[in-house]
Amino acid sequence: MTIDLRSDTVTRPTKEMLQAMFNAEVGDDVFNEDPSVIQLEQKAAALFGKQAGLFCPSGTMTNQLAIKVHTQPGDELICDAHSHIYNYEGGGISRNSGVQARLLQGDRGRITTEQIEQNINGDYDWLTRTSLVCIENTVNKAGGSYYTTEQVKPIAALCKEKHLKLHLDGARIFNALVETKETALDTGALFDSISICLSKGLGAPSGSVLLGDASFIKQARRLRKVFGGGMRQIGYIAAAGVYALDHHINRLKEDHRRAKEIETVLKKTSYIESILPVDTNIVIFTLNNKLSTETFEKKLAEKNIRASPFGKQTIRFVTHLDFNDAMLEELISVLALGF
Numbered sequence: 001m002t003i004d005l006r007s008d009t010v011t012r013p014t015k016e017m018l019q020a021m022f023n024a025e026v027g028d029d030v031f032n033e034d035p036s037v038i039q040l041e042q043k044a045a046a047l048f049g050k051q052a053g054l055f056c057p058s059g060t061m062t063n064q065l066a067i068k069v070h071t072q073p074g075d076e077l078i079c080d081a082h083s084h085i086y087n088y089e090g091g092g093i094s095r096n097s098g099v100q101a102r103l104l105q106g107d108r109g110r111i112t113t114e115q116i117e118q119n120i121n122g123d124y125d126w127l128t129r130t131s132l133v134c135i136e137n138t139v140n141k142a143g144g145s146y147y148t149t150e151q152v153k154p155i156a157a158l159c160k161e162k163h164l165k166l167h168l169d170g171a172r173i174f175n176a177l178v179e180t181k182e183t184a185l186d187t188g189a190l191f192d193s194i195s196i197c198l199s200k201g202l203g204a205p206s207g208s209v210l211l212g213d214a215s216f217i218k219q220a221r222r223l224r225k226v227f228g229g230g231m232r233q234i235g236y237i238a239a240a241g242v243y244a245l246d247h248h249i250n251r252l253k254e255d256h257r258r259a260k261e262i263e264t265v266l267k268k269t270s271y272i273e274s275i276l277p278v279d280t281n282i283v284i285f286t287l288n289n290k291l292s293t294e295t296f297e298k299k300l301a302e303k304n305i306r307a308s309p310f311g312k313q314t315i316r317f318v319t320h321l322d323f324n325d326a327m328l329e330e331l332i333s334v335l336a337l338g339f
């Protein structure tokens with residue numbers, strides 16, 4: 001048995017998901033004729049109370065499309081320094097949209113209305129035009145911390161007042177919602193656009209959906225083709241997404257419980273320097289200087305356990321659909337042994 005905690009993207013489709021994929025009705029999605037894609041887009045849009053959705057190969061594409069539609073070259077967007085759009089999308093903000101990023105230092109990746117307000121440029125010839133605010137929920141690089149709807153409300157109000165667009169990188173928005181017990185509808189009402197990933201905790205093999213109003217999605221759809229994301233009979237994959245939205249949201253709580261148990265065990269060990277609070281399914285911790293990440297990883301590998309190095313002396317575990325209680329017990333026994 002291999003215990004792979006590198007990411008929640010490593011899951012494989014369940015038997016039932018594969019069956020749903022096998023049974024999918026498909027058509028040419030570039031002609032907008034794939035019934036399974038249309039079903040997924042409508043389902044996701046309805047969930048968040050948005051007019052329309054657009055199925056894309058990845059969350060990078062949904063985020064990058066949103067940035068491109070919401071901005072003009074030479075604009076500036078505001079986001080936290082931990083943001084996926086800034087750190088892990090190959091410099092796409094500047095490459096694809098000719099936009100620069102104003103990076104804020106939030107509280108574990110969460111930025112406040114005051115911080116944003118202080119960083120909106122005034123209307124002077126020599127200043128860059130601020131046009132977009134992007135927030136991430138949950139925040140991957142900050143250890144899965146989340147915003148509540150109440151925390152986002154004033155940000156949304158500020159963006160409206162200042163005529164800025166507000167985009168949500170909601171790769172793990174359902175992880176946030178199962179914790180806050182808030183609804184996708186309440187989230188949807190606050191943002192101009194939302195990207196959700198089906199390939200993370202929801203366990204689909206790939207794909208993300210971009211949500212927004214009809215004219216936004218129409219523009220994004222045109223750009224999706226330009227970016228090479230028109231995928232033809234892709235309903236087989238969309239069907240996995242439909243299945244995931246129907247069956248894999250509530251179970252995210254189990255991933256959070258297991259992550260919390262890992263946190264408890266790690267806190268008792270002697271080789272940990274620090275650990276970020278575990279709020280959802282991500283565990284980020286720093287080893288003390290007696291144990292290198294290489295040795296730690298190697299020892300884990302001997303027990304068929306895989307983790308992600310996440311900077312100097314830092315390791316990330318992500319719990320997911322293919323990490324069960326038996327694996328948790330095995331992991332805990334290895335972690336408790338010491339190194």
Ligand SMILES: *Cc1c(COP(=O)(O)O)cnc(C)c1O
Pocket residue numbers: 057058059060061063084085136138139140169171172197199200208
């Ligand atoms: C995974 C992820 C994405 C999208 O990644 P893809 O691999 O391109 O699907 C976007 N934002 C966050 C926070 C993520 O964790």
